[in-house]
Amino acid sequence: MANEAADGTPIGRRVVLGMLALAGIGVAVGSKATSAITEVAKNDPTGLTGLIPGGGRFRFYSVAGPVDEIPRSDYRLRVDGEVERPAEFTFEELAALPQTRLVKDVQCVTGWRVPDVEWGGVLLSDILEQVRPKASATALEFGSSDGIYTESLTLDQAQRPDILVATHMQGEPIINDHGGPVRLYVAPMYFYKSLKWLDRITLTTAVEPGYWEDLGYDVDAWVGRSNGRDDAPTV
Amino acid sequence: MAGTTLPRSESLRRFTPGERWLHLSFGVLMGALILTAAFLYVDPLSAMVGRRALLAEIHFWAGLLLPIPLLAAVFLSPPFRQDARRLNRFQQWDWVWMRRALRFDTSGPSGKFNAGQKVNSAFVLGATIVMFVTGLMLHFFAPLPDNVRTGATFVHDLFALAIVIMGVGHIWMAWNDPEARSGLRTGFVSPGWAAQKHPLWDELASTGRGSGEEVTREVSEHHQKDR
Numbered sequence: 001m002a003n004e005a006a007d008g009t010p011i012g013r014r015v016v017l018g019m020l021a022l023a024g025i026g027v028a029v030g031s032k033a034t035s036a037i038t039e040v041a042k043n044d045p046t047g048l049t050g051l052i053p054g055g056g057r058f059r060f061y062s063v064a065g066p067v068d069e070i071p072r073s074d075y076r077l078r079v080d081g082e083v084e085r086p087a088e089f090t091f092e093e094l095a096a097l098p099q100t101r102l103v104k105d106v107q108c109v110t111g112w113r114v115p116d117v118e119w120g121g122v123l124l125s126d127i128l129e130q131v132r133p134k135a136s137a138t139a140l141e142f143g144s145s146d147g148i149y150t151e152s153l154t155l156d157q158a159q160r161p162d163i164l165v166a167t168h169m170q171g172e173p174i175i176n177d178h179g180g181p182v183r184l185y186v187a188p189m190y191f192y193k194s195l196k197w198l199d200r201i202t203l204t205t206a207v208e209p210g211y212w213e214d215l216g217y218d219v220d221a222w223v224g225r226s227n228g229r230d231d232a233p234t235v
Numbered sequence: 236m237a238g239t240t241l242p243r244s245e246s247l248r249r250f251t252p253g254e255r256w257l258h259l260s261f262g263v264l265m266g267a268l269i270l271t272a273a274f275l276y277v278d279p280l281s282a283m284v285g286r287r288a289l290l291a292e293i294h295f296w297a298g299l300l301l302p303i304p305l306l307a308a309v310f311l312s313p314p315f316r317q318d319a320r321r322l323n324r325f326q327q328w329d330w331v332w333m334r335r336a337l338r339f340d341t342s343g344p345s346g347k348f349n350a351g352q353k354v355n356s357a358f359v360l361g362a363t364i365v366m367f368v369t370g371l372m373l374h375f376f377a378p379l380p381d382n383v384r385t386g387a388t389f390v391h392d393l394f395a396l397a398i399v400i401m402g403v404g405h406i407w408m409a410w411n412d413p414e415a416r417s418g419l420r421t422g423f424v425s426p427g428w429a430a431q432k433h434p435l436w437d438e439l440a441s442t443g444r445g446s447g448e449e450v451t452r453e454v455s456e457h458h459q460k461d462r
Contacts, residue, residue: 004346004437005320012323012357019361023390027369030389031382066285111385146285177282215288229381 034111067146067197069176077165077182079127081203082137087130091181094167097122097130102162102187105234107223109190109212113231119185120168125159127201139207142184143200151184151195151210152219155203162187162235165198188235189221246423247438249347253312258419260304267297268366269402272395298370301363321347322356328435329353341408347436351408358401365394 026033072091080086100123106114124140133155140158142151157163166185167174174180179196186193192212213219218226223234250258271294274280275287284290308315329350332343336351343349348356372379372387379387409416415432418424429439 004324004326004435005317006324008324008326008329010323011325011329012353012360015354015357016361016364019358019365023365023369023394026390026393027372027383027386030386034385034389066283111381111388177278228377231381 035113067176070145070181070197072173072181075181075199077199077201079131079201079203081141081201082134082205083203084132084134085130089127091167094122094165094182097126100126100161100164102164102185104162104187105232106191106194107231107234109192109217109221109227109229118168118170119164119166119187120171121164121166121182121185123161124153124163124165124184125161127165128155128158131203133203136205137203139204141200141202141204141208142195142198142210143202144179144195145197145199149195149197149211150208151193152207152213153186153193154207157220160188186221188223188233190217190223190227190229192217193221245426247426247429248422249418249424249429250318250422251312251314252422253308254315254318255419255422257304257308257312257315261301264297264301264304265398265402268294268301269399271297276392276395295370295374298367302367305360305363318347319356322353325350325353326435344435345433347433347438349433355401355405358397362394362398362401366391366398369394 075091077089077094078086079089099120102119103116104119106117138155140153140155142153144150153163164185164187166183167181169178169180174183179194179198182198184193184195184198193210195210207219209219220226223229224231225233271290274284275290275294281287309319326346328344328346332341332345332350333354335341335343341349341351369387369391372384373391376384376387412432414424414428418428426439429436433439
Protein backbone atom coordinates (compact mmCIF):
# COMPACT_ATOMS: atom_id res chain seq x y z
CA MET A 1 0.00 0.00 0.00
CA ALA A 2 1.09 3.52 -0.71
CA ASN A 3 2.17 5.70 2.20
CA GLU A 4 -0.44 8.45 2.01
CA ALA A 5 1.76 11.04 3.67
CA ALA A 6 4.98 10.44 1.75
CA ASP A 7 4.32 8.89 -1.66
CA GLY A 8 2.50 10.41 -4.58
CA THR A 9 2.69 13.80 -6.20
CA PRO A 10 2.61 17.03 -4.14
CA ILE A 11 -0.40 18.43 -6.01
CA GLY A 12 -1.53 20.47 -3.01
CA ARG A 13 1.69 22.47 -3.03
CA ARG A 14 1.36 23.05 -6.78
CA VAL A 15 -2.22 24.26 -6.38
CA VAL A 16 -1.14 26.72 -3.68
CA LEU A 17 1.84 28.01 -5.67
CA GLY A 18 -0.32 28.25 -8.80
CA MET A 19 -2.88 30.33 -6.91
CA LEU A 20 -0.18 32.65 -5.59
CA ALA A 21 1.20 33.10 -9.13
CA LEU A 22 -2.30 33.81 -10.48
CA ALA A 23 -2.91 36.34 -7.71
CA GLY A 24 0.41 38.04 -8.49
CA ILE A 25 -0.53 38.34 -12.15
CA GLY A 26 -3.98 39.54 -11.07
CA VAL A 27 -2.54 42.35 -8.95
CA ALA A 28 -0.27 43.37 -11.86
CA VAL A 29 -2.96 43.44 -14.56
CA GLY A 30 -6.06 43.96 -12.39
CA SER A 31 -6.14 47.70 -12.99
CA LYS A 32 -6.19 47.23 -16.78
CA ALA A 33 -8.69 44.36 -16.49
CA THR A 34 -11.00 46.51 -14.36
CA SER A 35 -11.03 49.35 -16.91
CA ALA A 36 -11.54 46.84 -19.75
CA ILE A 37 -14.56 45.42 -17.92
CA THR A 38 -15.85 48.97 -17.39
CA GLU A 39 -15.56 49.62 -21.13
CA VAL A 40 -17.41 46.41 -21.99
CA ALA A 41 -20.07 47.09 -19.35
CA LYS A 42 -20.83 50.42 -21.05
CA ASN A 43 -22.15 48.61 -24.13
CA ASP A 44 -23.47 45.47 -22.52
CA PRO A 45 -27.20 45.05 -23.06
CA THR A 46 -27.26 41.73 -21.19
CA GLY A 47 -26.04 43.23 -17.90
CA LEU A 48 -23.89 40.14 -17.40
CA THR A 49 -20.79 42.23 -16.74
CA GLY A 50 -22.55 43.47 -13.62
CA LEU A 51 -21.83 40.06 -12.13
CA ILE A 52 -18.07 40.48 -12.55
CA PRO A 53 -16.52 42.18 -9.55
CA GLY A 54 -15.30 45.71 -10.05
CA GLY A 55 -16.67 46.75 -13.40
CA GLY A 56 -18.30 50.14 -14.00
CA ARG A 57 -21.07 50.04 -11.46
CA PHE A 58 -21.96 51.87 -8.31
CA ARG A 59 -21.16 50.38 -4.95
CA PHE A 60 -23.40 51.49 -2.13
CA TYR A 61 -21.51 52.99 0.75
CA SER A 62 -23.53 54.05 3.73
CA VAL A 63 -21.65 55.09 6.84
CA ALA A 64 -24.61 55.22 9.21
CA GLY A 65 -27.30 52.68 9.98
CA PRO A 66 -30.13 52.12 7.53
CA VAL A 67 -31.58 55.44 6.38
CA ASP A 68 -35.35 55.72 6.33
CA GLU A 69 -36.74 56.88 3.05
CA ILE A 70 -37.78 60.54 3.13
CA PRO A 71 -40.97 61.21 1.18
CA ARG A 72 -40.54 64.10 -1.25
CA SER A 73 -43.42 65.95 0.42
CA ASP A 74 -41.56 65.93 3.78
CA TYR A 75 -38.22 66.94 2.33
CA ARG A 76 -36.62 70.21 3.48
CA LEU A 77 -33.22 71.68 2.64
CA ARG A 78 -32.13 74.18 5.27
CA VAL A 79 -29.53 76.79 4.30
CA ASP A 80 -28.19 78.83 7.22
CA GLY A 81 -25.04 80.17 8.88
CA GLU A 82 -23.20 83.16 7.47
CA VAL A 83 -25.92 84.23 5.04
CA GLU A 84 -28.10 87.33 4.62
CA ARG A 85 -31.26 85.35 4.04
CA PRO A 86 -31.42 81.92 5.70
CA ALA A 87 -33.89 79.74 3.81
CA GLU A 88 -35.60 76.42 3.72
CA PHE A 89 -36.41 74.76 0.41
CA THR A 90 -39.06 72.13 -0.16
CA PHE A 91 -38.60 69.63 -2.98
CA GLU A 92 -41.08 71.63 -5.08
CA GLU A 93 -39.19 74.86 -4.45
CA LEU A 94 -35.96 73.21 -5.62
CA ALA A 95 -37.77 71.93 -8.70
CA ALA A 96 -38.98 75.47 -9.45
CA LEU A 97 -35.39 76.85 -9.55
CA PRO A 98 -33.43 76.78 -12.85
CA GLN A 99 -32.53 73.16 -13.60
CA THR A 100 -29.09 72.03 -14.75
CA ARG A 101 -28.12 68.74 -16.40
CA LEU A 102 -24.56 67.32 -16.18
CA VAL A 103 -23.23 64.15 -17.82
CA LYS A 104 -19.98 63.17 -16.15
CA ASP A 105 -18.04 60.22 -14.77
CA VAL A 106 -18.25 59.24 -11.13
CA GLN A 107 -14.89 58.32 -9.61
CA CYS A 108 -14.61 56.71 -6.20
CA VAL A 109 -11.44 57.12 -4.19
CA THR A 110 -11.29 53.32 -3.79
CA GLY A 111 -10.88 52.93 -7.54
CA TRP A 112 -14.24 52.19 -9.12
CA ARG A 113 -15.50 54.54 -11.82
CA VAL A 114 -18.88 54.76 -13.48
CA PRO A 115 -18.72 56.49 -16.87
CA ASP A 116 -21.21 59.03 -18.23
CA VAL A 117 -23.68 59.39 -15.39
CA GLU A 118 -26.46 61.88 -16.07
CA TRP A 119 -27.24 64.18 -13.16
CA GLY A 120 -30.07 66.70 -12.86
CA GLY A 121 -30.84 69.36 -10.24
CA VAL A 122 -30.05 72.86 -9.11
CA LEU A 123 -26.57 74.37 -9.31
CA LEU A 124 -25.23 74.98 -5.82
CA SER A 125 -24.23 78.48 -6.98
CA ASP A 126 -27.88 79.22 -7.86
CA ILE A 127 -28.89 78.35 -4.30
CA LEU A 128 -26.10 80.52 -2.87
CA GLU A 129 -27.41 83.38 -4.97
CA GLN A 130 -30.76 83.02 -3.22
CA VAL A 131 -29.38 83.11 0.32
CA ARG A 132 -26.59 85.68 -0.27
CA PRO A 133 -23.46 84.65 1.67
CA LYS A 134 -22.15 87.32 4.03
CA ALA A 135 -18.63 88.72 3.53
CA SER A 136 -17.50 86.59 6.50
CA ALA A 137 -18.49 83.33 4.77
CA THR A 138 -15.59 81.40 3.27
CA ALA A 139 -16.80 77.81 3.32
CA LEU A 140 -19.83 75.52 3.30
CA GLU A 141 -20.65 72.63 5.55
CA PHE A 142 -23.12 70.00 4.34
CA GLY A 143 -25.18 67.84 6.63
CA SER A 144 -26.95 64.56 5.92
CA SER A 145 -30.20 63.25 7.37
CA ASP A 146 -28.31 60.06 8.35
CA GLY A 147 -26.93 62.22 11.18
CA ILE A 148 -23.27 61.22 10.64
CA TYR A 149 -22.16 62.06 7.13
CA THR A 150 -20.87 65.64 6.74
CA GLU A 151 -18.92 67.30 3.96
CA SER A 152 -17.34 70.64 3.15
CA LEU A 153 -16.41 72.91 0.24
CA THR A 154 -14.78 76.33 0.11
CA LEU A 155 -17.04 79.13 -1.06
CA ASP A 156 -14.90 79.49 -4.21
CA GLN A 157 -15.30 75.76 -5.00
CA ALA A 158 -19.04 75.97 -4.38
CA GLN A 159 -19.39 78.64 -7.12
CA ARG A 160 -18.22 76.20 -9.82
CA PRO A 161 -20.70 75.36 -12.58
CA ASP A 162 -20.29 71.57 -12.05
CA ILE A 163 -21.56 71.21 -8.51
CA LEU A 164 -25.20 70.25 -8.16
CA VAL A 165 -27.81 69.90 -5.49
CA ALA A 166 -29.01 66.85 -7.37
CA THR A 167 -32.54 65.51 -7.55
CA HIS A 168 -32.20 63.26 -10.61
CA MET A 169 -29.79 60.57 -11.72
CA GLN A 170 -29.93 58.87 -15.14
CA GLY A 171 -33.17 60.73 -15.82
CA GLU A 172 -34.92 59.28 -12.76
CA PRO A 173 -35.53 60.69 -9.28
CA ILE A 174 -32.63 59.68 -7.01
CA ILE A 175 -33.57 56.61 -4.98
CA ASN A 176 -33.00 56.39 -1.24
CA ASP A 177 -30.04 53.98 -1.56
CA HIS A 178 -28.28 56.51 -3.78
CA GLY A 179 -28.86 59.30 -1.23
CA GLY A 180 -32.20 60.58 -2.49
CA PRO A 181 -34.43 62.44 -2.69
CA VAL A 182 -31.70 65.14 -2.72
CA ARG A 183 -27.95 64.67 -2.64
CA LEU A 184 -24.86 66.64 -3.52
CA TYR A 185 -22.97 65.95 -6.75
CA VAL A 186 -19.45 67.43 -6.78
CA ALA A 187 -18.32 66.49 -10.29
CA PRO A 188 -14.61 67.41 -10.15
CA MET A 189 -13.93 65.64 -6.86
CA TYR A 190 -13.83 62.07 -5.56
CA PHE A 191 -17.29 60.76 -4.92
CA TYR A 192 -17.07 60.87 -1.12
CA LYS A 193 -17.47 64.66 -1.47
CA SER A 194 -20.91 64.05 -3.04
CA LEU A 195 -22.79 63.83 0.22
CA LYS A 196 -25.90 61.64 0.31
CA TRP A 197 -29.27 62.55 1.90
CA LEU A 198 -28.44 66.28 1.88
CA ASP A 199 -30.60 68.16 4.38
CA ARG A 200 -28.49 71.12 5.56
CA ILE A 201 -26.03 73.62 4.10
CA THR A 202 -24.33 75.89 6.63
CA LEU A 203 -22.11 78.74 5.52
CA THR A 204 -19.09 78.96 7.83
CA THR A 205 -16.07 81.19 8.36
CA ALA A 206 -13.64 78.27 7.92
CA VAL A 207 -13.59 74.86 6.27
CA GLU A 208 -14.91 72.20 8.65
CA PRO A 209 -13.48 68.81 7.52
CA GLY A 210 -16.19 66.19 6.92
CA TYR A 211 -16.70 62.53 7.83
CA TRP A 212 -14.26 61.00 5.34
CA GLU A 213 -11.70 63.76 5.85
CA ASP A 214 -11.65 62.94 9.57
CA LEU A 215 -10.77 59.40 8.47
CA GLY A 216 -7.75 60.68 6.58
CA TYR A 217 -9.01 61.54 3.10
CA ASP A 218 -8.10 64.87 1.50
CA VAL A 219 -10.35 67.90 2.04
CA ASP A 220 -9.66 69.24 -1.45
CA ALA A 221 -10.50 66.01 -3.24
CA TRP A 222 -9.82 66.87 -6.90
CA VAL A 223 -10.00 63.71 -9.01
CA GLY A 224 -6.47 62.83 -10.15
CA ARG A 225 -4.80 65.46 -7.96
CA SER A 226 -5.44 64.29 -4.42
CA ASN A 227 -5.44 61.27 -2.12
CA GLY A 228 -2.22 60.13 -3.82
CA ARG A 229 -4.16 59.02 -6.92
CA ASP A 230 -3.72 59.85 -10.59
CA ASP A 231 -7.11 59.01 -12.12
CA ALA A 232 -8.23 60.86 -15.25
CA PRO A 233 -10.07 64.04 -14.18
CA THR A 234 -13.89 63.96 -14.20
CA VAL A 235 -14.39 67.62 -15.16
CA MET B 236 -24.21 2.55 10.68
CA ALA B 237 -24.44 6.30 10.53
CA GLY B 238 -25.47 7.88 13.79
CA THR B 239 -24.70 4.88 15.96
CA THR B 240 -22.28 5.43 18.77
CA LEU B 241 -19.58 2.84 18.88
CA PRO B 242 -17.39 2.26 21.89
CA ARG B 243 -14.14 4.17 21.42
CA SER B 244 -12.18 0.93 21.08
CA GLU B 245 -14.11 -0.02 17.94
CA SER B 246 -14.30 3.43 16.39
CA LEU B 247 -11.54 5.06 14.43
CA ARG B 248 -9.88 8.34 15.34
CA ARG B 249 -10.18 10.74 12.40
CA PHE B 250 -9.36 14.12 13.97
CA THR B 251 -7.57 15.11 17.17
CA PRO B 252 -9.07 17.77 19.47
CA GLY B 253 -6.46 20.19 18.11
CA GLU B 254 -7.60 19.58 14.55
CA ARG B 255 -11.24 20.01 15.50
CA TRP B 256 -10.38 23.27 17.25
CA LEU B 257 -8.60 24.41 14.10
CA HIS B 258 -11.61 23.57 11.94
CA LEU B 259 -14.03 25.33 14.30
CA SER B 260 -12.03 28.52 14.86
CA PHE B 261 -11.04 28.81 11.20
CA GLY B 262 -14.67 28.23 10.20
CA VAL B 263 -16.00 30.86 12.61
CA LEU B 264 -13.48 33.45 11.38
CA MET B 265 -14.17 32.59 7.73
CA GLY B 266 -17.92 32.83 8.43
CA ALA B 267 -17.46 36.28 9.99
CA LEU B 268 -15.37 37.36 7.00
CA ILE B 269 -17.92 36.15 4.44
CA LEU B 270 -20.85 37.66 6.34
CA THR B 271 -19.24 41.08 6.81
CA ALA B 272 -18.03 40.97 3.19
CA ALA B 273 -21.58 40.32 2.01
CA PHE B 274 -22.85 43.33 3.96
CA LEU B 275 -20.02 45.49 2.64
CA TYR B 276 -20.26 44.34 -0.95
CA VAL B 277 -23.74 43.13 -1.95
CA ASP B 278 -25.67 46.32 -2.71
CA PRO B 279 -29.11 45.48 -1.26
CA LEU B 280 -27.48 44.18 1.94
CA SER B 281 -25.24 47.27 2.19
CA ALA B 282 -28.21 49.56 1.77
CA MET B 283 -30.09 47.58 4.43
CA VAL B 284 -27.54 47.78 7.26
CA GLY B 285 -25.11 50.59 6.37
CA ARG B 286 -22.54 51.02 9.20
CA ARG B 287 -19.58 50.54 6.87
CA ALA B 288 -16.92 51.61 9.36
CA LEU B 289 -17.97 48.99 11.93
CA LEU B 290 -18.33 46.18 9.37
CA ALA B 291 -14.97 47.03 7.81
CA GLU B 292 -13.36 46.96 11.25
CA ILE B 293 -14.80 43.49 12.04
CA HIS B 294 -13.77 42.25 8.59
CA PHE B 295 -10.22 43.58 9.06
CA TRP B 296 -9.74 41.99 12.49
CA ALA B 297 -11.25 38.63 11.48
CA GLY B 298 -8.88 38.66 8.51
CA LEU B 299 -5.86 39.44 10.68
CA LEU B 300 -6.76 36.56 13.03
CA LEU B 301 -7.50 34.04 10.26
CA PRO B 302 -3.96 32.63 9.86
CA ILE B 303 -3.50 32.18 13.61
CA PRO B 304 -5.41 28.86 14.06
CA LEU B 305 -3.64 27.56 10.96
CA LEU B 306 -0.19 28.57 12.22
CA ALA B 307 -0.99 27.22 15.68
CA ALA B 308 -1.89 23.84 14.18
CA VAL B 309 1.25 23.77 12.03
CA PHE B 310 3.51 24.49 14.99
CA LEU B 311 1.70 22.68 17.79
CA SER B 312 0.01 19.63 16.27
CA PRO B 313 2.04 16.74 14.80
CA PRO B 314 -1.20 14.92 13.82
CA PHE B 315 -2.25 18.00 11.84
CA ARG B 316 1.11 18.08 10.09
CA GLN B 317 0.70 14.40 9.21
CA ASP B 318 -2.79 15.07 7.79
CA ALA B 319 -1.45 18.10 5.90
CA ARG B 320 1.09 15.80 4.24
CA ARG B 321 -1.72 13.41 3.30
CA LEU B 322 -3.71 16.30 1.86
CA ASN B 323 -0.73 17.57 -0.10
CA ARG B 324 -0.02 14.31 -1.91
CA PHE B 325 -2.06 12.89 -4.77
CA GLN B 326 -1.92 9.11 -5.04
CA GLN B 327 -2.74 7.27 -8.26
CA TRP B 328 -6.28 6.57 -7.05
CA ASP B 329 -6.89 10.32 -6.53
CA TRP B 330 -6.74 10.85 -10.28
CA VAL B 331 -9.45 8.21 -10.66
CA TRP B 332 -11.55 10.10 -8.10
CA MET B 333 -11.03 13.37 -10.02
CA ARG B 334 -12.05 11.86 -13.37
CA ARG B 335 -15.20 10.46 -11.81
CA ALA B 336 -15.95 13.75 -10.08
CA LEU B 337 -16.02 15.41 -13.50
CA ARG B 338 -19.10 13.25 -14.07
CA PHE B 339 -20.56 14.38 -10.72
CA ASP B 340 -19.72 11.03 -9.14
CA THR B 341 -17.93 11.60 -5.83
CA SER B 342 -17.78 7.96 -4.80
CA GLY B 343 -14.36 7.30 -6.33
CA PRO B 344 -11.55 5.59 -4.41
CA SER B 345 -10.00 7.54 -1.60
CA GLY B 346 -7.48 7.37 1.21
CA LYS B 347 -8.03 9.20 4.50
CA PHE B 348 -8.97 12.20 2.36
CA ASN B 349 -10.45 12.08 -1.11
CA ALA B 350 -9.07 14.09 -4.00
CA GLY B 351 -11.80 16.71 -3.66
CA GLN B 352 -10.88 17.29 -0.02
CA LYS B 353 -7.23 17.56 -1.05
CA VAL B 354 -7.93 20.16 -3.71
CA ASN B 355 -10.24 22.04 -1.33
CA SER B 356 -7.65 22.18 1.44
CA ALA B 357 -4.97 23.40 -0.98
CA PHE B 358 -7.44 26.00 -2.24
CA VAL B 359 -8.20 27.14 1.31
CA LEU B 360 -4.50 27.58 2.07
CA GLY B 361 -3.80 29.41 -1.20
CA ALA B 362 -6.88 31.60 -0.81
CA THR B 363 -6.02 32.44 2.80
CA ILE B 364 -2.56 33.66 1.80
CA VAL B 365 -3.88 35.63 -1.20
CA MET B 366 -6.74 37.21 0.76
CA PHE B 367 -4.47 38.02 3.71
CA VAL B 368 -1.86 39.75 1.53
CA THR B 369 -4.30 41.62 -0.75
CA GLY B 370 -6.40 42.49 2.30
CA LEU B 371 -3.38 44.10 3.94
CA MET B 372 -2.67 45.95 0.69
CA LEU B 373 -6.22 47.32 0.69
CA HIS B 374 -6.06 48.34 4.33
CA PHE B 375 -2.60 49.92 4.23
CA PHE B 376 -2.91 51.34 0.74
CA ALA B 377 -1.14 54.67 1.25
CA PRO B 378 2.34 53.69 0.01
CA LEU B 379 1.00 51.76 -3.00
CA PRO B 380 0.51 53.16 -6.51
CA ASP B 381 -3.13 53.36 -7.68
CA ASN B 382 -2.94 50.59 -10.23
CA VAL B 383 -1.49 48.17 -7.64
CA ARG B 384 -4.32 49.09 -5.29
CA THR B 385 -6.92 48.55 -8.01
CA GLY B 386 -5.18 45.27 -8.92
CA ALA B 387 -5.32 44.12 -5.30
CA THR B 388 -9.04 45.01 -5.19
CA PHE B 389 -9.59 43.00 -8.37
CA VAL B 390 -7.81 39.92 -6.96
CA HIS B 391 -9.47 40.24 -3.53
CA ASP B 392 -12.90 40.41 -5.23
CA LEU B 393 -12.32 37.50 -7.63
CA PHE B 394 -10.89 35.24 -4.92
CA ALA B 395 -13.81 36.15 -2.65
CA LEU B 396 -16.15 34.87 -5.36
CA ALA B 397 -14.12 31.65 -5.65
CA ILE B 398 -14.15 31.21 -1.85
CA VAL B 399 -17.93 31.49 -1.76
CA ILE B 400 -18.27 28.90 -4.55
CA MET B 401 -15.84 26.48 -2.87
CA GLY B 402 -17.47 27.13 0.51
CA VAL B 403 -20.92 26.27 -0.84
CA GLY B 404 -19.48 23.04 -2.29
CA HIS B 405 -17.76 22.23 1.04
CA ILE B 406 -20.98 22.70 3.02
CA TRP B 407 -23.00 20.79 0.40
CA MET B 408 -20.69 17.76 0.70
CA ALA B 409 -20.84 17.87 4.50
CA TRP B 410 -24.62 18.32 4.44
CA ASN B 411 -24.95 15.06 2.56
CA ASP B 412 -22.69 13.03 4.83
CA PRO B 413 -23.84 13.05 8.49
CA GLU B 414 -21.05 10.79 9.64
CA ALA B 415 -18.40 13.03 8.09
CA ARG B 416 -19.90 15.83 10.17
CA SER B 417 -20.03 13.80 13.37
CA GLY B 418 -16.42 12.84 12.64
CA LEU B 419 -15.52 16.50 12.97
CA ARG B 420 -17.70 16.99 16.03
CA THR B 421 -16.46 13.97 17.98
CA GLY B 422 -13.16 13.17 16.30
CA PHE B 423 -14.22 9.56 15.71
CA VAL B 424 -15.85 7.62 12.86
CA SER B 425 -17.03 4.06 12.49
CA PRO B 426 -14.79 1.64 10.61
CA GLY B 427 -17.79 0.81 8.42
CA TRP B 428 -18.14 4.40 7.25
CA ALA B 429 -14.39 4.64 6.73
CA ALA B 430 -14.32 1.40 4.73
CA GLN B 431 -17.10 2.71 2.52
CA LYS B 432 -15.97 6.33 2.04
CA HIS B 433 -12.22 6.10 2.58
CA PRO B 434 -11.28 2.47 1.85
CA LEU B 435 -7.60 3.24 1.19
CA TRP B 436 -7.07 5.12 4.49
CA ASP B 437 -3.76 3.75 5.78
CA GLU B 438 -4.89 3.53 9.41
CA LEU B 439 -7.97 1.57 8.42
CA ALA B 440 -5.83 -1.51 7.70
CA SER B 441 -4.99 -1.73 11.41
CA THR B 442 -8.65 -2.42 12.22
CA GLY B 443 -8.71 -5.36 9.82
CA ARG B 444 -11.58 -3.76 7.88
CA GLY B 445 -9.62 -2.13 5.06
CA SER B 446 -8.94 -4.88 2.58
CA GLY B 447 -5.91 -3.30 0.97
CA GLU B 448 -5.43 -5.89 -1.76
CA GLU B 449 -9.03 -5.95 -2.80
CA VAL B 450 -9.09 -2.18 -3.06
CA THR B 451 -5.83 -2.05 -5.00
CA ARG B 452 -7.41 -4.38 -7.54
CA GLU B 453 -10.46 -2.13 -7.62
CA VAL B 454 -8.27 0.89 -8.34
CA SER B 455 -6.52 -0.75 -11.27
CA GLU B 456 -9.92 -1.75 -12.63
CA HIS B 457 -11.07 1.86 -12.35
CA HIS B 458 -7.97 2.89 -14.23
CA GLN B 459 -8.73 0.55 -17.08
CA LYS B 460 -12.36 1.55 -17.19
CA ASP B 461 -11.50 5.22 -17.30
CA ARG B 462 -8.96 4.90 -20.08
